[in-house]
Amino acid sequence: MRIGVVTFPGSLDDRDAQRAVRLAGAEAVALWHGSHDLEGVDAIVLPGGFSYGDYLRCGAIAARSPIMAEVIDAANSGMPVLGICNGFQILVEAHLLPGGLIRNDHGDFICRDQVLRVENASTAWTNGFTEGQEITVPLKNGEGGFIASDDDLKRLEGEGLVAFRYVGVNPNGSLDDIAGLTNPRGNVVGLMPHPEHATQPGFGPDTRAAMRSGVDGLTFFTSVLTTALQRAS
Amino acid sequence: MPTIVVDVMPKAELLDPAGKAVAGALHRLGKTEFSGVRIGKRFELTVDGEVTDAVLADARELAADMLSNGVIEDVVGVYERPVSEQ
Numbered sequence: 329m330r331i332g333v334v335t336f337p338g339s340l341d342d343r344d345a346q347r348a349v350r351l352a353g354a355e356a357v358a359l360w361h362g363s364h365d366l367e368g369v370d371a372i373v374l375p376g377g378f379s380y381g382d383y384l385r386c387g388a389i390a391a392r393s394p395i396m397a398e399v400i401d402a403a404n405s406g407m408p409v410l411g412i413c414n415g416f417q418i419l420v421e422a423h424l425l426p427g428g429l430i431r432n433d434h435g436d437f438i439c440r441d442q443v444l445r446v447e448n449a450s451t452a453w454t455n456g457f458t459e460g461q462e463i464t465v466p467l468k469n470g471e472g473g474f475i476a477s478d479d480d481l482k483r484l485e486g487e488g489l490v491a492f493r494y495v496g497v498n499p500n501g502s503l504d505d506i507a508g509l510t511n512p513r514g515n516v517v518g519l520m521p522h523p524e525h526a527t528q529p530g531f532g533p534d535t536r537a538a539m540r541s542g543v544d545g546l547t548f549f550t551s552v553l554t555t556a557l558q559r560a561s
Numbered sequence: 562m563p564t565i566v567v568d569v570m571p572k573a574e575l576l577d578p579a580g581k582a583v584a585g586a587l588h589r590l591g592k593t594e595f596s597g598v599r600i601g602k603r604f605e606l607t608v609d610g611e612v613t614d615a616v617l618a619d620a621r622e623l624a625a626d627m628l629s630n631g632v633i634e635d636v637v638g639v640y641e642r643p644v645s646e647q
Contacts (some may be wrong), residue, residue, distance in 0.1 A: 385633075
């Protein structure tokens with residue numbers, strides 16, 4: 329399985345995402361924003377960071393970069409696409425997911441280990457979880473406040489398109505505690521927290537068992553391997 | 562140079578944390594006559610040639626499409642900058 333990770337100017341966590349892909353047992357393929365070539369990958373990760381310095385709006389310029397034409401086509405034909413943090417903002421700006429992300433309601437950048445509840449465990453990137461499962465992954469953003477129109481919000485809630493919700497603390501003022509979304513087909517998932525930072529013992533969030541031992545994020549990447557195998561067969 | 566101005570504001574019903582922070586600072590400075598601040602964006606599109614209706618229409622489309630995000634912002638003005646200000 330080959331999973332592509334797109335690097336935009338200002339991407340930060342592309343290497344971490346590649347590492348997470350490898351830890352899950354797949355081949356990580358570096359993709360470039362200026363290219364139109366997806367290099368035959370089976371799934372795509374849009375990583376975190378500050379593409380184009382967050383100029384215009386977070387993710388707005390990256391959403392209009394050359395490779396996004398191919399990413400949008402691939403997503404619309406069912407290829408699994410995961411957007412993490414800035415990647416989520418890019419997915420929203422590319423209209424692959426609804427709503428928008430605005431500056432945290434308290435105005436501060438926040439960095440913490442965040443508990444999330446998996447609300448939809450039947451997406452391409454969450455099928456290894458169980459519905460209602462609580463996981464801990466790092467969260468780090470300044471503009472992570474999810475908003476949507478009342479109609480969109482009703483649709484998201486009614487159709488089970490909320491993939492993750494913040495538990496305990498709403499760290500940024502997101503409506504309905506929404507941390508991440510999926511599309512109706514379940515192949516596109518976007519979230520503000522960073523699963524790729526919770527994939528290797530010694531470098532993840534603290535758990536009750538041991539410091540830095542949290543690897544809840546790895547399941548995103550193993551889930552998509554299951555999905556990709558099903559798609560291939 | 563002929564210039565088209567595009568003004569974009571965060572939607573009125575949304576919290577504007579940046580504006581709120583500035584409003585707080587004004588309040589601390591004793592400028593109590595200003596009860597609120599909202600911060601938007603102004604784009605100046607320099608036009609190579611004359612600003613025709615077609616160019617303005619193009620700018621309007623761009624304003625709605627790329628320069629703003631309709632979920633969180635409103636385009637509040639797209640107009641040619643008056644010659645007297647150029």
